[in-house]
Amino acid sequence: MSSFTVMPLGDKGIRIDLGNVISPAINSYVHQLGELVEKRSIAGIEEVVPAYSTLTIYYNPIIISYESLKLQLTELGSKLSPSAKWKRRKIILPVFYGGILGPDLEYIARYHSLSIDDVIQIHAKPVYLTYMIGFSPGFPYLGGLDKRLATPRRSNPRKKVLAGSVGIAGSQTGVYSIDSPGGWQIIGRTPVPLFRPNDKEPTLFQAGDYLQFQSITKEEYESIADECLRGVYKTVIQL
């Protein structure tokens, strides 16, 4: 393992840095450590929050001291292994590309001198890694965008981008999980809600999941949207 640096984040947070780079290997240490911490169920720990290369743990200092927590986390850290295997989910996310649901698709195609079909094919091909969830409820920070699609943000951000919009910003791609202002280039939309506050799992994606986009027709979009509304849509998850 490359590094294990423990630092406070305020007086109720403890942050472990596992290597200051964005890479699937370091990120897998983050998730591994997160699982070890959750399994250990240490009294006083309130939240375990993975990010790209850091794991942050929120705790109640009335129940557990910083030093004692640091000691226990360091001990768990010694168990991390690069060969550790665990089940990751791969979620297939249906997307209608272009049209009014993807108003910047043509711009991106022109920007890179590609055909619209090329852009769709290049975007839907990779298996993306959800490094972490953040920015807004259920928003996946994805890694794996093909460099050929890297495009600067819009010069004038939109006041409202609808939930489900799939976008590109620089070398990142992502899916808006709630309606919000935003400057990403929008290439399509998924009818599947990423944020479902009344479900037991309030978000479709969790840190560590894989994601693959699947290009669908307008008719398929409408029928999936309807199934989602009626609560009968089954997300395609491959283990």
Add this chain to the structure above:
Amino acid sequence: MKIFEVIDPGLHTTVQDLGRIGYQKYGIVPAGAMDDYSFQLGNLLLGNERHAAGLEITMLGPTLRILNDTEIVIAGANLSPTLNKQPIPMWTSIHVSKGDELGFGKPQSGTRAYILVEGGIDVPDVMGSKATYVKAQIGGYEGRALQVKDVIQCHGSVARITENSMTSNRRKTISFSATPNLEMNSVIRVIPGPQESMFSEETIEKFYNSTYKISTQSDRMGYRLEGEPLIRHNSNEMITDAVTEGSIQVPSDGQPIVLMADRQTSGGYPKIANVISVDLWKVAQRLPGQSLSFKKVSVTKAHDELRKREQLFSQLHVGVTAHTFSKI
């Protein structure tokens, strides 16, 4: 039971409790009362659980019609509370009757006041909390700030912690010396942040020796500060990581932002410092145009202060008369 009908919602009135714990890994922040200190004191005065939901009001308070007899406490900022247009005291339980009109006048001190109700406000739990998180439209009253004609329910006396506090007719109040002082809190204690090392020693010194003015662009998400710019000497991009309440982020223009209750769960700006838990309410009560400065303390010191505050709360919890408390 029905307790309030909204006649005028005020500037920004939301249902809050102590927040939604356990969902930051899903990108969902706790939200909750910005001044958690006043909020908890107010609930304890009513004999409520400390987390019982109440209304957070901002600068311009609402006008509410009372729909059932009950006890309430107004805590936090002094926004000139009135009952049927007559001034009423804060930090003391007030009996209100069906048909009364609760209102507010000119803001006197502080930014946020709390209307706490016997038993707590009753709205559906979303992920274990009643706190309103407007950005995600969850919690509270339909996931939004109150509007005209909304009717708010409360639990009645169900959520009370002790029977004896209810049966005693003695009006519970808190001595002036134990109420939060909203005027004298311009020095905010902080712990160094995880990216302090991205700043030079001179810049760090500048941060601790300067006074920052709170910008008008300050809300439940964060307080933007104006003052000595904190420019990083190394321009390395940092990798997005978790942020928390009180995290002081420094964007590239060098003007710090203190993240508050409705922040995001993660951020990509370096955090030079983090406000300690017991001082968050002080920031929450400062007004745009007022100033803040920062003082470094250790994690141990922050925890000692938190423990002291917990002791005060638990003493109030068992119903010891409030005036025996000295100023904390």
